[in-house]
Amino acid sequence: MVASKRDDGAGASGPGAPARPHLPGGRFAGNGSLVGQFAKIALLGLFTALGVWAVLPLYVGDNWWGIGLVVAVVGLVYWVYLSKRAVPAKYLLPGVLFLVAFQILPVLYTMSTSVTNLSDGHRGDKQQAIASIEAYSVTSSEDAEEYTLTVATTGAPENGALVFLLTDAEGRTYAGTEEGLSELDGATVEPSGKVTEAFGYTILSPTQVNARSGELQEFAVPTGEGTGIRSSGLSTAFEGRATRVYDEACDCVTDTRTGVVYHADDERGAFYSEDGDRLAQGWQVGVGFDNFARFLFDPTFASSFFTILVWNIAFAVSVTFLVFVLGLAIALVLHVPGLRGKVAYRVLVVLPYAMSSLAMFLLWRDMFNTDFGLFNRILGLEVDWLGDPWSARAAVILANVWLGYPYMFLVATGALQAIPRELGQAAQIDGASAWQSFRHVTLPLLMVAMTPILIATFAFNFNNFNAVWLITQGGPFSPESPTAGATDLLITYTYRLAFNEATAQYGYAAALSVMIFLIVSVMSVVSLRRSSALKEVD
Numbered sequence: 001m002v003a004s005k006r007d008d009g010a011g012a013s014g015p016g017a018p019a020r021p022h023l024p025g026g027r028f029a030g031n032g033s034l035v036g037q038f039a040k041i042a043l044l045g046l047f048t049a050l051g052v053w054a055v056l057p058l059y060v061g062d063n064w065w066g067i068g069l070v071v072a073v074v075g076l077v078y079w080v081y082l083s084k085r086a087v088p089a090k091y092l093l094p095g096v097l098f099l100v101a102f103q104i105l106p107v108l109y110t111m112s113t114s115v116t117n118l119s120d121g122h123r124g125d126k127q128q129a130i131a132s133i134e135a136y137s138v139t140s141s142e143d144a145e146e147y148t149l150t151v152a153t154t155g156a157p158e159n160g161a162l163v164f165l166l167t168d169a170e171g172r173t174y175a176g177t178e179e180g181l182s183e184l185d186g187a188t189v190e191p192s193g194k195v196t197e198a199f200g201y202t203i204l205s206p207t208q209v210n211a212r213s214g215e216l217q218e219f220a221v222p223t224g225e226g227t228g229i230r231s232s233g234l235s236t237a238f239e240g241r242a243t244r245v246y247d248e249a250c251d252c253v254t255d256t257r258t259g260v261v262y263h264a265d266d267e268r269g270a271f272y273s274e275d276g277d278r279l280a281q282g283w284q285v286g287v288g289f290d291n292f293a294r295f296l297f298d299p300t301f302a303s304s305f306f307t308i309l310v311w312n313i314a315f316a317v318s319v320t321f322l323v324f325v326l327g328l329a330i331a332l333v334l335h336v337p338g339l340r341g342k343v344a345y346r347v348l349v350v351l352p353y354a355m356s357s358l359a360m361f362l363l364w365r366d367m368f369n370t371d372f373g374l375f376n377r378i379l380g381l382e383v384d385w386l387g388d389p390w391s392a393r394a395a396v397i398l399a400n401v402w403l404g405y406p407y408m409f410l411v412a413t414g415a416l417q418a419i420p421r422e423l424g425q426a427a428q429i430d431g432a433s434a435w436q437s438f439r440h441v442t443l444p445l446l447m448v449a450m451t452p453i454l455i456a457t458f459a460f461n462f463n464n465f466n467a468v469w470l471i472t473q474g475g476p477f478s479p480e481s482p483t484a485g486a487t488d489l490l491i492t493y494t495y496r497l498a499f500n501e502a503t504a505q506y507g508y509a510a511a512l513s514v515m516i517f518l519i520v521s522v523m524s525v526v527s528l529r530r531s532s533a534l535k536e537v538d
Contacts, residue, residue, distance in 0.1 A: 113510035115286055120503045122269050122282045129283040130246045135220030135228030137244040148193030149237040152201040157208045162219050167193035176221030176229055209234055291511035304484035312489045316461040322401045327408025335416045353406035361470035364399040387476050389486035396487050400467050415449040455527045459520050463491045490516050
C-alpha cells in the first residue's frame with residue numbers, strides 16, 4: 001500500500017512532526033524576518049570593519065598579541081551571533097565586551113603601569129633611549145646635509161607624536177620619527193620644498209609649531225650610528241654627527257666633548273656617570289612595589305599622602321553627611337500633609353541639581369574671590385577665602401553641599417512616600433513622641449533605601465575631581481609642599497603628578513590610582529556588609 005503524500009512543510013521535520021506554520025510571504029516562523037537578517041549582516045559587517053580598523057595600527061606597531069586579541073573577539077562575535085544554540089550569549093556578550101573594554105582592561109593597565117618607572121624620560125625601551133641620546137646630541141658641521149622642514153604629527157596637533165617631513169635638495173621626501181627615517185610617498189610638495197599634504201600626517205600651522213617649540217628643540221631623528229637630524233628653526237633641518245656615542249662592548253655612552261662616560265643601570269633604567277649624574281633619556285623598567293613604598297614609607301611623599309588621605313576622607317564623609325541631613329530635613333518638611341505650594345517648593349529645591357555642575361563650581365569660585373567676590377562685597381570684607389587652608393576647605397565643602405543636597409532630597413522624598421503613614425500614626429497612638437516615631441520607625445525604613453545611595457555618594461565625593469579642581473585646583477600650597485595642596489584630594493594629587501608637572505610621573509600616579517581603588521572598594525564593601533542588618537527591617 002502506497003503512503004499518501006505528506007503536507008508540504010512537514011517533510012523536513014521528520015515523520016509524525018507537526019508542520020511549521022507559514023507566515024506571509026512564504027517565510028516559516030522561527031527563521032526570523034528578512035529585515036532582521038539584513039540588520040544582522042549589517043551589524044556584523046560594521047563590527048568586522050571596526051576590527052580591521054583596530055588591527056591596522058597594531059600591525060604597524062608589530063603588536064601581534066593585540067592583533068590576536070582583536071581576531072579572537074571578532075571570531076567570538078561571529079560564533080555567537082551565527083550560532084542557533086548560544087541564545088543567552090547573544091544578550092550577554094555586548095555587556096561583557098563593554099565591561100572588559102572600559103572597566104577591566106583600564107584597571108589591569110593601571111596596575112601594570114604602577115609597577116614600572118614610566119615617566120618623562122622613561123617612556124620607551126633601551127634601544128629607543130640610546131637612539132634618542134645620540135640624536136639629541138647631534139651638532140652641525142660645515143658639510144652637513146640640509147633639508148626643508150615641515151613639522152607634522154601622527155595625531156592631534158596639541159599632543160600627537162611629532163614627525164619631521166623632510167625634503168632634500170633633489171626633491172625627495174622623507175618622514176622622520178623618533179625611531180628613524182623613512183621615504184615618504186604621495187606627498188604634495190611646494191616649489192620651496194614645504195610639504196603641504198601627506199597621507200596619515202597632520203601638518204602643523206606656525207602657531208601650533210610655536211606652541212610645541214620646547215618639544216621641537218628636543219626632538220631628533222636618528223639616521224645611523226652616531227648621526228641624526230635636528231631642526232634649525234621652523235623651516236630647515238640638518239643632519240650631523242652625535243657627540244654622545246653608545247658603545248655596546250661596555251654598555252655605556254661616551255661624551256666625546258667632555259670625555260665623561262655614562263654606564264647603563266638596568267635597574268633604574270638610565271645611564272649614570274661615576275659622579276651620579278644621569279642622562280635625561282632613559283627607558284622603562286619594572287620597579288616592583290617601589291612606587292607604593294615611596295608614598296607609604298618615604299618621609300617626603302608619605303607626609304603628603306597621609307595628609308591628603310585624612311582630608312580626603314573628611315571631605316567625603318562631611319559632604320555625604322551634610323547633604324543627607326539637609327536633603328532629608330527638607331524632604332520631611334515638604335512631606336507634611338496639607339502643605340500649600342508643595343510643587344513650587346520642590347521645583348525651587350531641585351533647581352541647583354538641574355544646573356550644570358561645572359558652571360556652578362566656577363560661579364562659587366568667583367563668589368569667594370578676594371577682590372570682587374559676592375561674600376566679601378556683602379560682608380564688607382577683604383578675606384582671601386581660597387588662600388587660607390581652612391577657609392578654602394570650608395568653601396569646597398559648602399559648594400558641594402549646595403550642589404548635592406537636591407539629589408538626596410529627591411531620593412528621601414521618594415522613600416518617604418513609600419512608607420505608609422499608618423506606621424507613624426500607630427507609634428504615636430502607642431505613646432511615642434514625634435521624634436521617637438521618626439527615630440524608631442521612619443528612619444530605619446528610610447535607611448533601607450538610602451544606605452546604598454549614601455555609599456555611592458561617599459564613593460563619588462571621594463573622587464570628586466571637578467569640585468576641587470575647578471574651585472581651588474588643590475590649593476593653597478605651602479612652600480614646604482609645592483605639589484600637595486591643602487584642598488587636594490587623592491585624585492587631584494594623582495592628576496597633578498601624571499599630567500601637570502614638568503616631569504610627569506605616570507608610574508607613581510598609577511600606584512596612587514590603585515590605592516584609591518583599593519581604599520574606596522574596602523570602604524564600600526565594609527559599609528554594605530554593616531548595612532546588611534537593615535534587611536531585617538525590610
